[in-house]
Amino acid sequence: MSRVRVLVGTRKGAFVLESDGKRERWDVSGPYFGGWEIYHLKGSPADPDRLYASQCSGWFGQLIQRSSDGGKTWEPVGNQFTYVGVPGTHQWYDGTPHPWEFKRVWHLEPSLTDPDVVLAGIEDAALFRSTDGGATWQELAGLRGHGSGPAWTPGAGGMCLHTIIQDPHNPNRIFIAISAAGAFRTADGGKSWQPINRGLRSQHIPDPTAEVGHCVHRIAMHPTRPNVLFMQKHWDVMRSDDSGDSWEEVSGNLPTDFGFPIDVHAHEPETVYVIPIKSDSEHYPPDAKLRVYRSRSGGNEWEPLTKGLPQRDCYVNVLRDAMATDSLDACGVYFGTTGGQVYASADAGDSWNAIVRDLPPVLSVEVQTLA
Amino acid sequence: MIRIVLPYHLRTLARVDGEVAVAVEGPITQRSVLDALEAGYPMLRGTIREHVTLRRRPFVRFFACEQDLSHEPADALLPDAVAKGAEPFLVVGATAGG
Numbered sequence: 001m002s003r004v005r006v007l008v009g010t011r012k013g014a015f016v017l018e019s020d021g022k023r024e025r026w027d028v029s030g031p032y033f034g035g036w037e038i039y040h041l042k043g044s045p046a047d048p049d050r051l052y053a054s055q056c057s058g059w060f061g062q063l064i065q066r067s068s069d070g071g072k073t074w075e076p077v078g079n080q081f082t083y084v085g086v087p088g089t090h091q092w093y094d095g096t097p098h099p100w101e102f103k104r105v106w107h108l109e110p111s112l113t114d115p116d117v118v119l120a121g122i123e124d125a126a127l128f129r130s131t132d133g134g135a136t137w138q139e140l141a142g143l144r145g146h147g148s149g150p151a152w153t154p155g156a157g158g159m160c161l162h163t164i165i166q167d168p169h170n171p172n173r174i175f176i177a178i179s180a181a182g183a184f185r186t187a188d189g190g191k192s193w194q195p196i197n198r199g200l201r202s203q204h205i206p207d208p209t210a211e212v213g214h215c216v217h218r219i220a221m222h223p224t225r226p227n228v229l230f231m232q233k234h235w236d237v238m239r240s241d242d243s244g245d246s247w248e249e250v251s252g253n254l255p256t257d258f259g260f261p262i263d264v265h266a267h268e269p270e271t272v273y274v275i276p277i278k279s280d281s282e283h284y285p286p287d288a289k290l291r292v293y294r295s296r297s298g299g300n301e302w303e304p305l306t307k308g309l310p311q312r313d314c315y316v317n318v319l320r321d322a323m324a325t326d327s328l329d330a331c332g333v334y335f336g337t338t339g340g341q342v343y344a345s346a347d348a349g350d351s352w353n354a355i356v357r358d359l360p361p362v363l364s365v366e367v368q369t370l371a
Numbered sequence: 372m373i374r375i376v377l378p379y380h381l382r383t384l385a386r387v388d389g390e391v392a393v394a395v396e397g398p399i400t401q402r403s404v405l406d407a408l409e410a411g412y413p414m415l416r417g418t419i420r421e422h423v424t425l426r427r428r429p430f431v432r433f434f435a436c437e438q439d440l441s442h443e444p445a446d447a448l449l450p451d452a453v454a455k456g457a458e459p460f461l462v463v464g465a466t467a468g469g
Contacts, residue, residue: 035380059430059464060380060418076384076414080422 004326005070005368006334007051008342009038012360014053016071019355021328023346026355032074033065040107040321040364043070047115048368052134054105054120062104064120064134077134081105081122084141090124091153100124100144107321109164113171121161125152125178127190140190143176148195148212155179155215155234156280162320163219167226175229175244180204180215183231185244196244200233218320220262222269230272230299232262232320237274239299250299255286261323265348266331270298273325273333273349275318284315292335294349308352309343316341321364328369336362373404374459381419381462385412390459399454401433402445419462434461 002021008014013031032038033055041053051067053074062081065074087100103123111117116133126144128137152159163177172189175196182197195211205213215234222228231238231247235258238247251257256276265271272295278286285291290309293302316337326332333349336342340359343352372392377385385391393407402425409416416422419431425445427433432441436450436458452458 057380059378059428060384061421061428062417063384063414079417082423 002328003370004328004332005043005048005370006324006342006344006355007041007043007071007364007366007368008336008359008362009040009053009321009364010336010340010360010362011037014038014041014055014071015356015359017342017355023326023328023332023344026344028356029071031360032071036063037104038363039104040366041065042108042110042366043368044110044115044118045112046110048370050110050115050133052108052110052118054108056104062102064105064108066134078130078136081120081126081128081137082139083126083144084139087124087144089150090159091151093154095153097150100126100149103158106160106162107164109166112166112168119164119166119174121164121176123158123160124154125159125161125181127161127164127176129190140186142186142191143184143193146184146193146195148181151210151212152178152181153213163216165219165221165229167221168223169226173226173243175219175221177216177219177231179217180234181212182214183216183219183229183244196240197247198245199240199247199249200238201236202234204234217260218262220264220272222264225269228269228298230262230264232259232274234258234280237262237299250295252295252300252302254293254302255291255304259318260320261318261335263323263325263333265333266325266327267329268296268331271296271348272299273323274302275323275335277317283317288312288314290314290316290337292333292345292349292352305345305349305352307350308345308354315339319363322362324365324367326367326369332367334365334367336365338362372456373399373407373453374456375404375408376459376461377415378462378464380464381415384414384418387412392456398446399449400446401440401443401449404449404453404460430465432463432465434463435459 006017013034015030039054044050049070053065055063089097092098107121109119120128127140165175167173184193229240239250292305316339323335333345338361375391
């Protein structure tokens, strides 16, 4: 029988939540790396027992942990992320030049085919790759060297590269997103990159339609349709049908189009999930009601999903890497909150239950569907 | 042997209980002690000193013999009591927050 393993990164450690395919009863293990910030952990699609975790601390810096047994045991691997050449400057919050400095790893994206290959998105924004299971890391410097780097600015959470999407049909094509630079695409395995932000409008930059500078919060893609991308921007939910060459707004009837995560149903490429947040000034759900919104039409028409979610006095946030879907039938949807709850739906969002309610603030949620 | 006391999170990372003892050849300095520590416990690389520059991380402090040695040159000799193993070299996570 199928099983699911939910990997949860929090402000104070990592947790692993496991259930059978019914997704009714859960075993909770952890905290792993207690007391450390775990920005992200993710399993290899090529070997589900191979996991990678980003562990960091304001005191002791960045570590990368690797598991080869599905998270039961871990070993620290390489933690040296050195930019190629002299990193130069990006824009600071006030528009002045600011030196590029490594701060932390936000996102780890294992290769679709090789468990020893993994990409890392870091702050200050850059993309690194390891081909030896995390022992050593090399920057794919063509991204930071694209030429627009001096115009990139940090978002409120820092200048982070938080989204990495690999095209399952073309190993040379990768999409990434940076707050606040925007989305970029490579067609040559990371040697060269182009910004893909046409159609985005952002009022926080002098030219709202500039080529770069947009605060993209998250991008999602269904693996069967790599040319269709969905984006939750700082404000606006967007869609591209041409691999990011152009974007159109699909916020439609959402109560607010600010938010962080976005994800796609495992079996229905036009079914998309977002979690609206009131505004960039008030990071909690509108009307104090925690609602996931689902569109079955690829955007514009959205329905609120509320069954099992708090519908009063709720002031949590859901961060950009904190929603994921499994590939069971029916599709499971999961998200974690800054209040420490991890909610799961085993019926594609129709109803929800909290797997756990009192974890530290949740930074990331990933799901593995296991045979 | 040089005795080193690590903060909780680094003891956990290095999988050690209590003090760590390392053999150091030549002058006993912050640099030589930390080099020996990182050679014996490579998972600590980058957690006390930055990679490449080997500068002390900003929220880490070095104490010994009731002195704050955080701002001493890396190649300055440590107190005799540390060199003789009578006193430990303390790696401390700076107090931050309430």
